[in-house]
Amino acid sequence: MQSQKSFAKNQATGTLYLVPTPIGNLGDMTFRSVEILKTVDLIASEDTRNTQKLLNHFEIETRQISFHEYNTRERVPELVSKLVQGTNIAQVSDAGMPSISDPGHDLVVACIKNQVPVVPLPGANAGLTALIASGLSPQPFYFFGFLNRKPAEQKRQLEKLVPKKETLLFYEAPHRLKKTLKNMVAIFGGERQAVLCRELTKKFEEFLRGNLQELLTWASDNEVRGEFVVIVEGNQQEERLTESLPEMSVEDQVANLISTGEKPNDAIKQVAKLRGLKKQDVYNNYHHLKE
Incomplete structure (x- = not known):
């Protein structure tokens, strides 16, 4: 000590x-x-x-x-x-x-x-400055910083972050933003909410709020300038599934998860866990199989 x-x-x-x-x-x-x-x-x-x-x-x-x-x-x-x-x-x-x-x-x-x-000494920090104005949940959050520049390694890093429920904070340079967003869409899913925070505290400060697919479209259609903080919503699938339990059927819940990019077997496993059902019963229900 x-x-x-x-x-x-x-x-x-x-x-x-x-x-x-x-x-x-x-x-x-x-x-x-x-x-x-x-x-x-x-x-x-x-x-x-x-x-x-x-x-x-x-x-x-x-x-x-x-x-x-x-x-x-x-x-x-x-x-x-x-x-x-x-x-x-x-x-x-x-x-x-x-x-x-x-x-x-x-x-x-x-x-x-x-x-x-x-x-x-306390003072300016881009990640926290962006987070408090993002509109996404400020706590808990997970600060990652810069992702690896190599595409394959970056994908591996993002895949490890998929299950995290915390709001995710990244730094990114303008010339790499589009490629990074493309990987995020592929791995997190295009519907995941996110915010691009550009040129913080400067004259051209800008916040772009939407889902990852919308932000990728923006980055593809516009000249990307300035340093970025990229804030991504944490994985809310389990919470959203729980909220939908009363009004959504087992079959629809599984289908909903699959539509977000989840593999069928993983979706079936998640729904079975949330509903307290046997995995085989959910499998049979989804595939319309009789016992």
């Missing part, structure tokens, strides 16, 4: 501050984040050129060092060494919270291992 008192006096090492940056609108930068960036000894930036624009805007003169996915192996030991020697470092990503979709997690783990305090 390890205990960290983030603001203890006479700390023997430096502190790693995880500082969120705006996801689009510079007005979302907090006073505390600006103060930390001004007072630390060093800023570890995912892209120093991008971060420099932010520093210039807030008149911050602190020195930067690059820290991204391509130099993680050599940079983590270097940064930890500086922290152990008493250097205070702020880590920032290009936009939003550090450690999400950037190498910050590796640095956090190394700091904890070396008894270096890790202090998180």
Whole structure:
């Protein structure tokens, strides 16, 4: 067990501050984040050129060092060494919270291992910003982030998510959005409700709400620009089946599940479980077989 008192006096090492940056609108930068960036000894930036624009805007003169996915192996030991020697470092990503979709997690783990305090600051996060305005259930939710770029691996990832009842959160780049939506339609079904959240906090912020098939049609018919948060409704089949029990026949329930892409045997198994019936009885009913 390890205990960290983030603001203890006479700390023997430096502190790693995880500082969120705006996801689009510079007005979302907090006073505390600006103060930390001004007072630390060093800023570890995912892209120093991008971060420099932010520093210039807030008149911050602190020195930067690059820290991204391509130099993680050599940079983590270097940064930890500086922290152990008493250097205070702020880590920032290009936009939003550090450690999400950037190498910050590796640095956090190394700091904890070396008894270096890790202090998180609250701030902008694209996933939660999109979720609360999506209209889909905000809790529970399952944050996935970026899906694998390889089509076959992406399909495997989506297949594992099919049974999840939680609202699903993904990040996606504009040039990959159409292919990702196509895979989601094939695996989740075109009727699954979803929301495309584009250019959050920026001038052209936009929310596109509909089912996956409608959103795929939109992505096919329009020029896709800007970074996206894709929010997909969780698997509600069991709840909807339960709600339909009083007015829908066993045969119709099975047929309804099959129409959403479920395999016949799996549909029969689900209906039998929900109704407390034997699987064979549901099978016979659906196929009009006499005992």
